Amino acid sequence: MSKELIRLRDLCMAFDDELVLDHINLYINDSEFLTLLGPSGCGKTTTLRIIGGFTTPTSGDVTFDGVRINDVPSHKRQINTVFQKYALFPHLDVFENIAFGLRIPKTDPESRRKVKLPESEIQERVLEMLKVVNLKGFEKRAVSSLSGGQQQRVAIARALALSPDILCFDEPTSALDPELKRIQQAMGITFIYVTHDQEEALAMSDTVVVMDEGKIQQIGTPEDIYNEPKNAFVADFIGESNIIDGIMRADGVVEIFNRRFQCVDVVIRPEDVDIVPEGQGQLKGTVTSVTFKGMQYDIIVDFKGFKWLIQTTDHCPEGARIGIKIDPDGIHVMKKSAYSGMFGDYSSFSEEYDELDDATLSSDEEESGDEE
Ligand SMILES: Nc1ncnc2c1ncn2[C@@H]1O[C@H](COP(=O)(O)OP(=O)(O)OP(=O)(O)O)[C@@H](O)[C@H]1O
Numbered sequence: 001m002s003k004e005l006i007r008l009r010d011l012c013m014a015f016d017d018e019l020v021l022d023h024i025n026l027y028i029n030d031s032e033f034l035t036l037l038g039p040s041g042c043g044k045t046t047t048l049r050i051i052g053g054f055t056t057p058t059s060g061d062v063t064f065d066g067v068r069i070n071d072v073p074s075h076k077r078q079i080n081t082v083f084q085k086y087a088l089f090p091h092l093d094v095f096e097n098i099a100f101g102l103r104i105p106k107t108d109p110e111s112r113r114k115v116k117l118p119e120s121e122i123q124e125r126v127l128e129m130l131k132v133v134n135l136k137g138f139e140k141r142a143v144s145s146l147s148g149g150q151q152q153r154v155a156i157a158r159a160l161a162l163s164p165d166i167l168c169f170d171e172p173t174s175a176l177d178p179e180l181k182r183i184q185q186a187m188g189i190t191f192i193y194v195t196h197d198q199e200e201a202l203a204m205s206d207t208v209v210v211m212d213e214g215k216i217q218q219i220g221t222p223e224d225i226y227n228e229p230k231n232a233f234v235a236d237f238i239g240e241s242n243i244i245d246g247i248m249r250a251d252g253v254v255e256i257f258n259r260r261f262q263c264v265d266v267v268i269r270p271e272d273v274d275i276v277p278e279g280q281g282q283l284k285g286t287v288t289s290v291t292f293k294g295m296q297y298d299i300i301v302d303f304k305g306f307k308w309l310i311q312t313t314d315h316c317p318e319g320a321r322i323g324i325k326i327d328p329d330g331i332h333v334m335k336k337s338a339y340s341g342m343f344g345d346y347s348s349f350s351e352e353y354d355e356l357d358d359a360t361l362s363s364d365e366e367e368s369g370d371e372e
C-alpha cells in the first residue's frame with residue numbers, strides 16, 4: 001500500500017498580505033483516506049484547491065508521484081474534486097450525467113489523435129459506477145427528482161467514472177460517512193476529505209490532519225489524534241476534554257491545582273474518570289448538572305470552582321458530593337503551547353452550564369472540593 005502520491009512541501013499561500021497557509025508539509029499515500037479537519041477559515045479549502053490545481057501557491061511545492069505539478073492545470077491532473085454544490089447537469093438524466101466526462105474525446109498518446117470511447121464501454125462503465133454508489137436502476141431518473149444524498153452520489157459516480165487517482169471532497173452537505181468509506185475501499189483510490197466535523201473525520205479517515213490558522217497542528221490516525229493530542233487546541237477540538245493547568249512533579253507525576261515546577265497542560269477525557277464514593281476519591285466535588293445522552297450521562301462536577309465534564313453510566317443526582325479516580329493512563333500531559341490556557345474549565349464552552357451557572361454558583365463556592 002503506502003506509496004506516496006502527493007506531497008506538499010513548505011506550502012504557503014498569501015492573499016494580499018495575509019498568510020492563510022503557513023508552511024504546510026504533508027504527504028498523502030496511495031489508497032489513503034485523509035481528512036483535513038479544522039475550524040472555519042483555517043485553510044482547508046485553500047489546501048484542497050492547491051492540490052486540485054485550482055489555486056497556485058505563493059511558495060512551496062506540490063508533487064504528484066515525485067513530480068512537481070505546481071504549474072499543471074487542474075484538467076491535466078489525475079485528481080477530481082466533488083464540489084459542495086454538486087454541479088450536476090439538470091437537463092441530463094442520471095446516466096448522461098455520469099457519462100458526461102467519458103463522452104469527451106481523449107488524445108491518444110501514440111497517434112496524438114482524438115479518440116472517442118466506444119458506446120458499449122461507456123455503458124459498461126456508467127452501470128459499474130451506479131453499482132459502486134448504490135444507485136442501480138436510477139439511470140433514467142431526472143437529477144431534479146433525486147434527494148440531496150442521491151445527487152451527491154451521482155456527482156461521486158461522475159467523478160469516479162474518469163478513473164482518477166485521487167478524489168477530493170470539500171464539505172459535502174449530506175452525511176455519507178459509512179457509504180463514502182465503503183466506496184473508497186471498493187475503488188481502492190485516495191480520498192482527500194475536508195470537514196470541520198470531528199466525528200465524521202474520526203469515523204472515516206485513515207489519517208486526520210488537524211489545522212488551525214493556516215498551520216498543521218497534528219497529523220495522525222484517528223486514535224492518535226484522540227488519545228494523544230499534541231496541544232490544547234487539538235485536545236479541545238477533537239472530542240470533549242478537561243484541560244487543566246498542571247505541574248510536572250517528577251517524570252510521570254503531575255500535580256494539578258498548584259503551580260510549583262515546570263508547567264504543563266493536562267487533558268483528561270470525560271470517559272476516563274471513575275466516580276467513587278466521596279471518601280475514596282483522589283478529588284471530591286459537587287455535581288452541578290446531569291444530562292442524559294442515551295449511552296451515558298454527561299455530568300458537570302465542580303472541583304474547587306473548576307468545572308469538569310465527566311461521562312458515566314452511573315446516575316449521580318445534581319447536588320451530590322462525589323469522589324473521582326483517574327487511572328494513570330487516563331491523564332494525558334501536553335507541553336505548553338500558544339493554545340495553553342485558552343481551553344479548560346468546562347463552563348467556558350458550555351451553554352448548558354451557562355444556564356445553570358446563575359442558579360448554582362453561590363451554593364457551590366464554599367464547599368468546593370478538597371484535594372487529598
Ligand atoms: N480568494 C481569496 N481571497 C482572499 N482571501 C481568501 C481567499 N480565499 C480564501 N481566503 C481566506 O483564506 C482563509 C482560509 O480560507 P479557506 O476557504 O481555505 O478556509 P476553510 O478552512 O475552508 O474554512 P470553511 O470551513 O469556512 O470553509 C480565510 O481567512 C479566507 O477568508
Ligand SMILES: [Mg+2]
Pocket residue numbers: 044045046170
Ligand atoms: Mg472551506
